[in-house]
Amino acid sequence: MAKSSVAVPEVGVPAAQASCPCPGTTLFPYPPPRGAGIAAAVVRRKCGLQVELGAGAAGLLGGACWGVESMRASSPTHAKAAAALAAGAVDEERAAWMVRHPSALGKFEQIVAASEGKRIVMFLDYDGTLSPIVDDPDAAFMSETMRMAVRSVAKHFPTAIVSGRCRDKVFEFVKLAELYYAGSHGMDIKGPAKASSRHAKAKAKGVVFQPASEFLPMIEEVHERLVETTRCIPGAKVENNKFCVSVHFRCVHEKMWGELSESVKAVLREYPKLRLTQGRMVLEVRPTIKWDKGKALEFLLDSLGFADCSNVLPVYIGDDRTDEDAFKVLRRRGQGQGVGILVSKHPKETTASYSLQEPAEVMEFLLRLVEWKRLYRARLRLQ
Numbered sequence: 001m002a003k004s005s006v007a008v009p010e011v012g013v014p015a016a017q018a019s020c021p022c023p024g025t026t027l028f029p030y031p032p033p034r035g036a037g038i039a040a041a042v043v044r045r046k047c048g049l050q051v052e053l054g055a056g057a058a059g060l061l062g063g064a065c066w067g068v069e070s071m072r073a074s075s076p077t078h079a080k081a082a083a084a085l086a087a088g089a090v091d092e093e094r095a096a097w098m099v100r101h102p103s104a105l106g107k108f109e110q111i112v113a114a115s116e117g118k119r120i121v122m123f124l125d126y127d128g129t130l131s132p133i134v135d136d137p138d139a140a141f142m143s144e145t146m147r148m149a150v151r152s153v154a155k156h157f158p159t160a161i162v163s164g165r166c167r168d169k170v171f172e173f174v175k176l177a178e179l180y181y182a183g184s185h186g187m188d189i190k191g192p193a194k195a196s197s198r199h200a201k202a203k204a205k206g207v208v209f210q211p212a213s214e215f216l217p218m219i220e221e222v223h224e225r226l227v228e229t230t231r232c233i234p235g236a237k238v239e240n241n242k243f244c245v246s247v248h249f250r251c252v253h254e255k256m257w258g259e260l261s262e263s264v265k266a267v268l269r270e271y272p273k274l275r276l277t278q279g280r281m282v283l284e285v286r287p288t289i290k291w292d293k294g295k296a297l298e299f300l301l302d303s304l305g306f307a308d309c310s311n312v313l314p315v316y317i318g319d320d321r322t323d324e325d326a327f328k329v330l331r332r333r334g335q336g337q338g339v340g341i342l343v344s345k346h347p348k349e350t351t352a353s354y355s356l357q358e359p360a361e362v363m364e365f366l367l368r369l370v371e372w373k374r375l376y377r378a379r380l381r382l383q
Ligand SMILES: [Mg+2]
Pocket: 125, 126, 127, 128, 129, 318, 319, 320
């Protein structure tokens, strides 16, 4: 297997050479070289975009301190948000952030104007984007009105759900056979089972792609190990997502986050071919292959026949750190060649161009897109 890469800093490298938007970060082969660990923590804290930690590097960092700080940064608690509000810092910070990442609803006309002469392709994260974040990950149901909005969007545009969840699980939630699904952070891709839309002839219809299939037995084993090792931590929930494992800590008391982080790292030290990443209230264990939601986006565009095309406008909506890989791909495509929309009520470091506050706003954006397309087609018929 080809060596994969994680983001670690190269001390003294000029910012112009860095592939991460943050100065001082570049791509190194995995596992990282000896001694890189401590500096990596410093840069990642400054970066805030993507926390990636190979099991080997976890050992170098040596302790719960980095893990807990990082967990707090990516998973702010209500108490922390309330403290910031009381300090009066929120409004000012948010206003400045909104200038950099304006509402996709407020800039709707600008977004659809960019699609002139292009085919829109929709990419939607699931948790926190189409469904609310809830304490029990098994109960993250989407509303029927959201399902209808997604179904309407898919009638007009090729639409994919891109999630960290197991593909079967996310399909159980969404229940729309006409969509493309990319589960396990894009490591499990399948085209629509049902051909009911205008793009039914798309090449991706029958596609199945699983670039991490050789890791299946290892993921099974690690899942069992993590269930066992976190059993004594109240509230911890381990989810087998087929090609990755999620350790949810939404219901774990913050005082126990350090112990949880250490337990997970201790298991991963025995699996150097797996890496630890972090999302919103979740630790993610994934194969070290260089594949993520951004790669899945590119793969699906390619499968749909849009490789290296300028007549396509991918629109990606997501709320998590793992969605940043897709936002980066869209940013690299250049001005007017892709739209990244972060779902967040709070200012966050992001490569997305626009923002929406919550799933309700995502639904409003989807419905406006459907209505715009309907009127656009009606105008064309009158000409
Ligand atoms: Mg999400």
